[in-house]
Amino acid sequence: MTRGSRKSWQYFGLGLAWFYLLLWPLLGIRDGELHFAATFAVWLRVAVGATICFVLYRLGKAGRLDGVLHPLAAARDAVGDAMSRAPRWMLLTPVIVFALAYPMLTNRYAQDVAINVLVYICLGLGLNVVVGLCGLLDLGYIAFYGVGAYTYALLSVHYSVPFWVCLPICAVFAAVAGCFIGYPTLRMRGDYLAIVTLGFGEIVRIVINNWMALTGGPNGILGIKSPGIYIPHFVDGSFSFEYLLLRKLEYLYYVILALAAFTIVAVHRINFSRIGRAFEAIREDETAAELMGVDTFRFKLLAYALGAVFGGLAGAFFAARMRFVSPESFTFIESAMVLAMVVLGGMGSIPGVILGALALVALPEAFREFELYRMLAFGGAMAVMMLVRPAGLWPAARMGKRSDDTE
Amino acid sequence: MDYFFQQLINGLTLGGVYALVALGYTMVYGIIQLINFAHGEIFAAGGYLGVILLSYMASQGLMDSHPWFGLAFALILAMGYCAMLAMAVEKVAYKPLRQSSRLSVLLSALGMSIFLQNGLMLTQGVYDKAYPTEFTHGGFEWLGVRVSYMQIGILAVTALLLVLLNTLVFKTRIGKAMRATAQDKVMSALVGIHSDKVISTTFAIGAALAAAAGIMVGLYYGSVRYDMGFVPGIKAFAAAVLGGIGNITGAMIGGLIIGMVEILAAAYIPAGGEYKDVFAFVILIGVLYFMPTGIMGENVDDTRV
Amino acid sequence: MAAILELEGVCAHYGRIQALRDVSLRVEEGEVVTIIGANGAGKSTTLMTICGIVRATAGEVRYAGESIRDKRPDQLPALGLCQVPEGRRIFPRLTVQENLDMGAFLRRDADEIEADLGMVFRLFPVLHERRKQHGGTLSGGEQQMLAIARALMGRPRMLLLDEPSLGLSPMISQHIFRIIRNVNEERGMTVLLVEQNANMALKLADRAYVMETGAVVMEDDAAALRENADIKKAYLGQ
Numbered sequence: 001m002t003r004g005s006r007k008s009w010q011y012f013g014l015g016l017a018w019f020y021l022l023l024w025p026l027l028g029i030r031d032g033e034l035h036f037a038a039t040f041a042v043w044l045r046v047a048v049g050a051t052i053c054f055v056l057y058r059l060g061k062a063g064r065l066d067g068v069l070h071p072l073a074a075a076r077d078a079v080g081d082a083m084s085r086a087p088r089w090m091l092l093t094p095v096i097v098f099a100l101a102y103p104m105l106t107n108r109y110a111q112d113v114a115i116n117v118l119v120y121i122c123l124g125l126g127l128n129v130v131v132g133l134c135g136l137l138d139l140g141y142i143a144f145y146g147v148g149a150y151t152y153a154l155l156s157v158h159y160s161v162p163f164w165v166c167l168p169i170c171a172v173f174a175a176v177a178g179c180f181i182g183y184p185t186l187r188m189r190g191d192y193l194a195i196v197t198l199g200f201g202e203i204v205r206i207v208i209n210n211w212m213a214l215t216g217g218p219n220g221i222l223g224i225k226s227p228g229i230y231i232p233h234f235v236d237g238s239f240s241f242e243y244l245l246l247r248k249l250e251y252l253y254y255v256i257l258a259l260a261a262f263t264i265v266a267v268h269r270i271n272f273s274r275i276g277r278a279f280e281a282i283r284e285d286e287t288a289a290e291l292m293g294v295d296t297f298r299f300k301l302l303a304y305a306l307g308a309v310f311g312g313l314a315g316a317f318f319a320a321r322m323r324f325v326s327p328e329s330f331t332f333i334e335s336a337m338v339l340a341m342v343v344l345g346g347m348g349s350i351p352g353v354i355l356g357a358l359a360l361v362a363l364p365e366a367f368r369e370f371e372l373y374r375m376l377a378f379g380g381a382m383a384v385m386m387l388v389r390p391a392g393l394w395p396a397a398r399m400g401k402r403s404d405d406t407e
Numbered sequence: 408m409d410y411f412f413q414q415l416i417n418g419l420t421l422g423g424v425y426a427l428v429a430l431g432y433t434m435v436y437g438i439i440q441l442i443n444f445a446h447g448e449i450f451a452a453g454g455y456l457g458v459i460l461l462s463y464m465a466s467q468g469l470m471d472s473h474p475w476f477g478l479a480f481a482l483i484l485a486m487g488y489c490a491m492l493a494m495a496v497e498k499v500a501y502k503p504l505r506q507s508s509r510l511s512v513l514l515s516a517l518g519m520s521i522f523l524q525n526g527l528m529l530t531q532g533v534y535d536k537a538y539p540t541e542f543t544h545g546g547f548e549w550l551g552v553r554v555s556y557m558q559i560g561i562l563a564v565t566a567l568l569l570v571l572l573n574t575l576v577f578k579t580r581i582g583k584a585m586r587a588t589a590q591d592k593v594m595s596a597l598v599g600i601h602s603d604k605v606i607s608t609t610f611a612i613g614a615a616l617a618a619a620a621g622i623m624v625g626l627y628y629g630s631v632r633y634d635m636g637f638v639p640g641i642k643a644f645a646a647a648v649l650g651g652i653g654n655i656t657g658a659m660i661g662g663l664i665i666g667m668v669e670i671l672a673a674a675y676i677p678a679g680g681e682y683k684d685v686f687a688f689v690i691l692i693g694v695l696y697f698m699p700t701g702i703m704g705e706n707v708d709d710t711r712v
Numbered sequence: 713m714a715a716i717l718e719l720e721g722v723c724a725h726y727g728r729i730q731a732l733r734d735v736s737l738r739v740e741e742g743e744v745v746t747i748i749g750a751n752g753a754g755k756s757t758t759l760m761t762i763c764g765i766v767r768a769t770a771g772e773v774r775y776a777g778e779s780i781r782d783k784r785p786d787q788l789p790a791l792g793l794c795q796v797p798e799g800r801r802i803f804p805r806l807t808v809q810e811n812l813d814m815g816a817f818l819r820r821d822a823d824e825i826e827a828d829l830g831m832v833f834r835l836f837p838v839l840h841e842r843r844k845q846h847g848g849t850l851s852g853g854e855q856q857m858l859a860i861a862r863a864l865m866g867r868p869r870m871l872l873l874d875e876p877s878l879g880l881s882p883m884i885s886q887h888i889f890r891i892i893r894n895v896n897e898e899r900g901m902t903v904l905l906v907e908q909n910a911n912m913a914l915k916l917a918d919r920a921y922v923m924e925t926g927a928v929v930m931e932d933d934a935a936a937l938r939e940n941a942d943i944k945k946a947y948l949g950q
Contacts, residue, residue, distance in 0.1 A: 015498075583806070587803050
């Protein structure tokens with residue numbers, strides 16, 4: 001055992017002792033008595049888990065696991081290499097076929113999860129325009145989702161406007177909200193922007209929660225209509241259209257699949273357009289971008305509005321699918337969740353964000369019995385990811401360091 | 408007029424609490440340019456420690472014989488506990504990221520905030536936990552304004568802590584080291600300051616103040632909840648920004664302003680009660696729009712942000 | 713005489729770029745040694761590597777016979793190794809007095825600190841006038857004096873100086889160089905000086921090293937280098 005490793009074991013032991021001290025008052029002082037056994041049981045489990053991780057980490061660092069890790073890394077590289085060489089249609093076709101066939105292969109529950117994933121993909125990609133492309137940290141993104149959802153809910157309930165007509169209206173409303181929020185805030189610098197957008201997100205939620213006359217307050221809005229389509233109908237040689245409400249989960253799945261596909265294509269197009277380059281220039285170095293003739297304020301506002309559009313679309317679908325909206329769905333934790341998808345997946349990278357949405361929505365479903373610990377694990381995972389893979393699971397190809405990161 | 412003074416004293420109490428929490432944000436931001444999202448949770452943990460310790464002491468009969476001693480004891484223990492907690496959070500989630508991009512650290516902080524909030528929920532339950540109230544009764548009327556002893560106590564403790572902190576930061580060796588580290592980490596290393604230790608200390612001090620604020624809020628409102636840290640946390644951050652982030656005096660004044668505005672707006676603006684949480688944000692946005700460096704001027708080099 | 717500072721085959725990198733290649737140099741106790749060279753030759757990096765702010769990727773750094781390669785920067789002032797870094801790095805929002813106090817941060821001998829304070833105020837009377845002012849409000853020359861005074865407050869056995877003449881008028885530079893010489897002679901303080909102004913540096917120093925693109929290319933007595941034809945052409949503008 002080298003000196004360095006002994007020292008790190010000392011720190012590790014100290015950390016565990018520290019953790020016990022922090023845990024005990026929360027678990028051990030109850031009902032006027034001091035308990036030690038319960039705390040110890042919890043602590044022991046954590047300690048064993050942590051020790052295993054730590055041993056693996058030390059072994060990996062000392063090179064003892066190279067026998068396992070090297071082949072794995074080689075395999076990963078080989079797969080990545082093959083994928084980058086294969087033509088794009090060869091990769092996309094199976095994915096598209098699988099996505100289209102999905103409802104026929106699975107049950108209601110799995111479709112439900114898939115719909116959730118797709119909604120979050122739309123949200124994640126929308127936020128990706130703001131955070132990933134333009135480098136503006138937005139902690140109140142869910143407000144646009146809420147604007148979209150409530151726009152459709154109100155139009156549907158009060159004026160029974162059909163879903164497809166509402167969709168563009170929701171997008172416009174969200175974009176307007178984006179400009180409205182963006183206009184006073186976008187002159188601010190990074191960290192301030194984060195806290196102000198957080199503030200705006202909360203303002204939107206509080207207003208929705210308290211404006212009883214319009215939004216029904218905490219009770220929400222009931223009786224929202226599902227999307228409908230006209231189906232050509234032939235009876236006895238006469239031809240007519242029949243209006244069909246898409247209530248079945250499979251149909252809704254296809255609706256959100258279409259929306260997600262639209263979002264993916266749109267974000268992809270933005271990413272590689274002149275506008276996308278301007279966004280990235282702003283992200284990398286705002287001053288330089290401005291000196292090159294990019295109207296940074298206008299482009300930042302545009303990024304904000306574009307991001308809001310996708311949020312609004314996803315919101316409209318959410319309202320149509322649940323047929324009920326309430327302020328509870330638009331809390332800060334949802335914003336954090338969407339942001340986490342973008343960052344865990346890889347900022348600015350479309351496949352990354354999709355992967356992030358899959359990981360954060362679908363994975364917890366696999367561990368349903370640990371439902372209680374879901375958010376705990378989510379928070380912890382977020383911190384750990386920043387340590388081990390800050391660039392995300394699938395980093396974007398073009399991604400520099402923001403100039404104001406360096407001190 | 409009586410009503411106004413009544414609200415004024417309520418606002419002062421609340422503002423003092425915001426000021427205590429805001430100090431933690433502003434000190435940490437001043438030294439490592441991080442919005443420490445987990446700070447609101449530290450505040451909540453302080454509130455919980457208070458209820459745990461006070462309930463235990465009440466069950467042992469200590470609160471009947473020596474209520475003020477018991478309170479002070481709980482306060483000090485909770486402050487120590489939260490200092491330890493914040494140091495642990497810093498070591499685990501922020502220190503390894505010192506060289507990373509600021510977004511990474513910010514997200515790590517966000518993750519820690521969610522982690523701690525849920526940790527509190529899992530260990531302490533989802534429901535409100537009530538503070539023992541036997542000893543919080545009593546008060547007096549003065550010129551038609553009702554002031555409880557609790558309020559006096561809160562104001563006194565807040566004032567004491569603010570004075571202590573000011574002395575610590577501006578008069579002592581460690582305070583000087585903190586300010587030097589905030590201004591130039593490389594140079595402070597070259598004169599022999601171990602910046603990791605200073606940063607740890609900063610976290611600990613900020614957390615101790617937040618813990619005191621947590622207990623006082625618990626006593627004032629009579630209960631605590633696992634998610635009680637979020638909204639006051641943002642408001643306190645708003646207060647820190649209002650006063651010019653990194654500026655210690657500014658954070659104190661900003662906290663008082665936010666607390667006052669919230670109480671007065673709730674009292675005088677129709678439907679202000681429902682929207683009281685909005686005012687802090689509106690002030691924040693207004694100030695940042697018109698005075699980007701806060702009312703007291705910012706204490707962070709422009710080149711660094 | 714024993715070497716107080718010794719670098720042996722030191723390499724350093726910024727990311728993938730190698731900034732120092734196999735740098736070896738030694739400074740004897742009581743000497744004034746200078747490193748001259750063009751912009752980007754690695755002079756400042758050498759000082760930063762000695763102080764541990766830039767980590768040496770290879771080689772050995774010895775101070776007073778002891779390896780300091782793995783020491784943290786903040787452990788060095790206690791050993792009597794103080795640096796006046798590039799760009800002065802005054803604490804802008806501490807007063808002049810507080811800046812000087814920071815220089816003596818690790819010392820606990822209050823009486824001696826008081827005496828040293830008197831000494832630096834005698835060397836730089838202007839600092840005494842401005843002692844209540846914030847460091848950021850001083851002029852460039854005053855800041856340079858403050859930076860040197862702050863380093864002297866640590867009572868160093870060896871002083872590392874990075875470009876003390878940068879951005880200063882010739883008169884103020886000369887004043888500062890005289891003080892460096894004085895301190896060296898009166899207190900026996902060893903000085904390692906990095907300078908672009910080779911002319912002044914070579915007049916002040918006993919010995920000199922010339923650096924180019926991260927490596928030491930020449931070393932000699934300062935007087936001899938002043939007469940060297942190549943040096944004259946490249947660095948002295950003659």
